[in-house]
Amino acid sequence: DAGVIQSPRHEVTEMGQEVTLRCKPISGHDYLFWYRQTMMRGLELLIYFNNNVPIDDSGMPEDRFSAKMPNASFSTLKIQPSEPRDSAVYFCASGPWGRQGNTIYFGEGSWLTVV
Amino acid sequence: AQKVTQAQTEISVVEKEDVTLDCVYETRDTTYYLFWYKQPPSGELVFLIRRNSFDEQNEISGRYSWNFQKSTSSFNFTITASQVVDSAVYFCALSEATGGFKTIFGAGTRLFVKA
Numbered sequence: 001d002a003g004v005i006q007s008p009r010h011e012v013t014e015m016g017q018e019v020t021l022r023c024k025p026i027s028g029h030d031y032l033f034w035y036r037q038t039m040m041r042g043l044e045l046l047i048y049f050n051n052n053v054p055i056d057d058s059g060m061p062e063d064r065f066s067a068k069m070p071n072a073s074f075s076t077l078k079i080q081p082s083e084p085r086d087s088a089v090y091f092c093a094s095g096p097w098g099r100q101g102n103t104i105y106f107g108e109g110s111w112l113t114v115v
Numbered sequence: 116a117q118k119v120t121q122a123q124t125e126i127s128v129v130e131k132e133d134v135t136l137d138c139v140y141e142t143r144d145t146t147y148y149l150f151w152y153k154q155p156p157s158g159e160l161v162f163l164i165r166r167n168s169f170d171e172q173n174e175i176s177g178r179y180s181w182n183f184q185k186s187t188s189s190f191n192f193t194i195t196a197s198q199v200v201d202s203a204v205y206f207c208a209l210s211e212a213t214g215g216f217k218t219i220f221g222a223g224t225r226l227f228v229k230a
Contacts, residue, residue: 031216033218035220042220042221042222042223043206043220043223045217045218045219048215048216048217050215050216055215055216055217056215056217089158091160093160095216097216101148101165101167102148102165102210102212102216102218103148103150103162103165104162104216104218105162106152106159106160106161106162108158108159109158109159109160111158
């Protein structure tokens with residue numbers, strides 16, 4: 001089975017530009033998560049979805065960040081406008097509710113640099 | 116609120132030494148799951164093990180072993196006869212059953228294994 005697929009793997013953008021990160025979860029997984037990893041703050045949970053519905057977005061840093069999940073096989077995390085402090089690795093993860101004991105599986109990450 | 120503490124920021128050992136990575140957690144739930152993930156230098160997050168709160172049996176998988184003690188709220192990870200390939204950042208994580216599927220991570224422990 002294919003794992004969680006994220007794109008782009010690397011992105012360099014200028015401050016003020018819009019950034020869209022994409023994620024395809026593992027087929028059959030009910031939950032999808034977006035995490036951000038930085039040296040200063042470690043792995044932070046930004047938002048997670050259950051059956052395409054956002055459950056908890058309390059980790060989204062500010063209104064510049066938004067996430068959608070229009071269907072079971074696709075999610076986006078958008079930053080508009082981007083700022084240098086948004087530079088980080090953004091991970092998408094998915095997991096099957098009720099099976100495998102809440103285990104979540106990660107994509108390879110999207111490395112974002114805002115200059 | 117759930118919390119995971121990995122007090123060891125970095126550990127350095129020489130190959131073939133045994134090393135234990137500590138993890139202490141906080142939760143008010145009686146049902147929860149604990150995890151260890153490995154992040155090698157390439158950056159991906161790899162699932163290693165899951166334990167649920169009702170199963171305190173220790174587990175061994177090759178050179179890896181895990182010690183779960185509810186009395187001390189700890190879930191420690193031991194690598195026996197460490198190898199250079201074990202060099203990575205290791206994360207402990209917690210997911211509460213009543214928290215939906217929300218999984219939070221500790222700050223991670225960076226392990227250096229020198230040849």
